[in-house]
Amino acid sequence: EPEVTQTPSHQVTQMGQEVILRCVPISNHLYFYWYRQILGQKVEFLVSFYNNEISEKSEIFDDQFSVERPDGSNFTLKIRSTKLEDSAMYFCASKRGTTETQYFGPGTRLLVL
Amino acid sequence: GIQVEQSPPDLILQEGANSTLRCNFSDSVNNLQWFHQNPWGQLINLFYIPSGTKQNGRLSATTVATERYSLLYISSSQTTDSGVYFCAVKEVRRGGADGLTFGKGTHLIIQP
Numbered sequence: 001e002p003e004v005t006q007t008p009s010h011q012v013t014q015m016g017q018e019v020i021l022r023c024v025p026i027s028n029h030l031y032f033y034w035y036r037q038i039l040g041q042k043v044e045f046l047v048s049f050y051n052n053e054i055s056e057k058s059e060i061f062d063d064q065f066s067v068e069r070p071d072g073s074n075f076t077l078k079i080r081s082t083k084l085e086d087s088a089m090y091f092c093a094s095k096r097g098t099t100e101t102q103y104f105g106p107g108t109r110l111l112v113l
Numbered sequence: 114g115i116q117v118e119q120s121p122p123d124l125i126l127q128e129g130a131n132s133t134l135r136c137n138f139s140d141s142v143n144n145l146q147w148f149h150q151n152p153w154g155q156l157i158n159l160f161y162i163p164s165g166t167k168q169n170g171r172l173s174a175t176t177v178a179t180e181r182y183s184l185l186y187i188s189s190s191q192t193t194d195s196g197v198y199f200c201a202v203k204e205v206r207r208g209g210a211d212g213l214t215f216g217k218g219t220h221l222i223i224q225p
Contacts, residue, residue: 037154042216043201043215048210048211055211056211058212101158101161104156106154
């Protein structure tokens with residue numbers, strides 16, 4: 001069964017550094033998402049991406065975040081200058097159609113020191 | 114935005130017991146999903162159920178959209194059912210590409 005994949009599984013970085021989290025959505029899916037989950041808290045929506053542009057973003061998704069689909073398979077989340085409070089699990093998700101299931105990747109656990 | 118309330122927040126059961134988890138939401142939805150977050154942090158899809166009833170083995174779910182709630186039933190619990198169960202929804206009034214709003218989850222512990 002096709003899966004959403006994410007790399008790396010874990011990343012440790014210093015405050016102020018840039019990080020890029022990578023995702024490969026399911027191949028015939030059209031809608032792509034990033035979510036985050038701070039340890040012990042609920043999952044929070046960051047951004048959705050459709051037709052090569054952002055379709056919705058939350059208040060969390062400020063100017064330090066950006067997303068890109070550089071080719072036909074990858075979907076990336078960039079954090080320009082990481083802060084301690086960016087430490088979280090970041091999930092990528094994708095779906096095929098508007099009223100269909102969102103499938104989540106295994107997550108990237110980011111630790112900012 | 115929409116409010117998603119899950120109950121109970123914590124549940125401890127013996128292996129073999131049955132359980133019912135509830136998700137209430139404050140607006141009309143056209144997307145509702147149940148997830149199981151395992152101890153490694155992975156979010157496992159259980160059901161896509163904006164309305165109606167579905168069953169998958171020992172798990173079943175019912176969403177009553179007109180009354181704005183969904184129930185997840187787990188029968189004959191096993192220790193591997195332990196983890197956090199999340200309900201996530203998307204309101205009808207938002208666009209089809211928009212993200213899900215998650216509840217805070219129910220933390221289920223199944224004791225042997």
